[in-house]
Amino acid sequence: MLFTLRSKTVFRETSRYILLYNLLFADTVLLVQSQLLYILAACRITLTYPVCGVLIMLANLTYVISPLTLVVMSLERYVAVCYPLRHAAIITIRNTGMAIIVIWAFSSLNVLIQVLLLLNFSFEDLQSLQMKNFCGKESMLLNLMSDLYEKACNGLVFISASVAVTCSYVGVMVAARSASADKASAQKARKTLLLHLVQLGLSLSSTIHNPLLIAMSKVLDRIIVVRIQNVLYVCIIIFPRCLSSLIYGIRDQTIRPILMNNLCCHSLCVSATPAKAKICIITS
Template sequence: MSYTNQSPTNVTVEQQYQGLLERVLFSTLTTAPCCMFLFINGTMLFTLRSKLVFRETSRYILLYNLLFADTVQMALSQLMYIIATSRTMLTYPVCGVLNMLGDLTSQISPLTLVVMSLERYVAVCYPLRHATIITIRNTGVAIIAVWAFSSLNVLTRVLLLLEFPFEELHSLQMKDFCSNVAMFLGPKSALYDKAYTGFLFVSAGLAVISSYIGVMVAARSASTDKASAHKARNTLLLHLVQLGLSLCSTFYSPILIALSRTVTRIVLVRAQNILYVCVFIFPRCLSSLIYGIRDQTIRPVLMYHLCCRLTAVVPAKAEKKSLSTIEGGLH
């Protein structure tokens, strides 16, 4: 039977069914990898707390902070994605809390990458003073400063939201899906967001690039360990890539807004799903993949926990070699 002979009711029911089927399909395709990467990130976090030597090494403490922020951000993003997919409308206060938590954790990543880059710079350019500069106490102070700076940004956003006349609304129930853009209830909020994001990523980019240049200059010195300098250079390049991917997430909403003016809603929804995976999920799991595979110290312990200890015992030689590698790197 041709579509021209079908009644409008049947066509509408079929379109609704196709729309529901497509939402379920896209939700599955995004939720499955997100759950997998949440498991990997969670295992990585457990790994970094499973050994005393990880808990007492500054670079692994910073890595734990980076992974924790990325994991929370990925979980919040997936929660908000599921809420939007299920077409659930939240109230402004609930949406505001979710967005503020997301803003807080999203700013932690670039700031932590800056601290990690500076740590590598000190390790290569000032190897004799590294142990006195990069201490556990100083690392803790740096992490507190990162969270305090990000919290100050969230507090500023809350104060800007308080200027909106909520009493003029008939209901606190939102008429659109909960998103960061939906919470820009005034021009000041949107302007502040653009200014802060630009300042944050320009500053972070300059800090990482400066650290990279400093390591490159130090690598030409005869007194510098070439292997250590080469490894630090590659690490800083990865940090720059991670920073770039984090920056891409800030373009997510503007891209969707631009697409909404030129494409149909169904195309927009498909583009939104693709961008969500590429911009939110993939960058948040990159740290685990990079350090879990690249770092020979973490790799054997991580693989042991990822396999849920179903493998025979991790070879004692591999673990001893792992611990000796860490201890050697600390001296």
């Protein structure tokens, strides 16, 4: 999907595709980081606190970007349906770029605050910088302030994003009932915004992954907890991050044919009969 969104000019010069690329890029980085930590844990490899801190802060950087990008994408759909004549003037490439810069700046500021809170911890009290447990987000919440800030920031971001997407959804529904509205466009935008709400809900569910495992480990056998952990990891961590690719890769009529061609390894289609039957020759 990332390659597809950079392969054509229409994708590079359309605001919603630029926002989609930003969303998929952040989710991809988060998936790579989570997969790396999962493999390290499966191989029973522990890290030092500085190395683990870098990986966790990288995840925190991209973790906030997804809901904020969904908000901007929802507002873009709202403007397209409710203010179609002003859409081209409001949703420009320049404004989209500025929105992305603001999103990354906010996320970077969040990470900077988390690093400053982490530096307040007395690492000299530790016997060694080598971690005894596997690297994870909870492992780097070494003091109460870090834990409270993490919960407060995530709660604020997800509540604000949910309110913004919900308001956009309601606005599109109201606009769809008006006589002057484009019914087909409004219906498609309504479904897209509803999917954005589902994405936000699934992303929010990832915050209960570790607390839920900790609670279950107190009452269930270790083998059962490990099996449940694998299921939760796929359903709560991986699936929500893949949902954007599935939604736009399958539903979007502009992306789908180009994506399918890329997935077929850039097959060369040669006309075989006067009826335009095609034989695909795989080149790679």
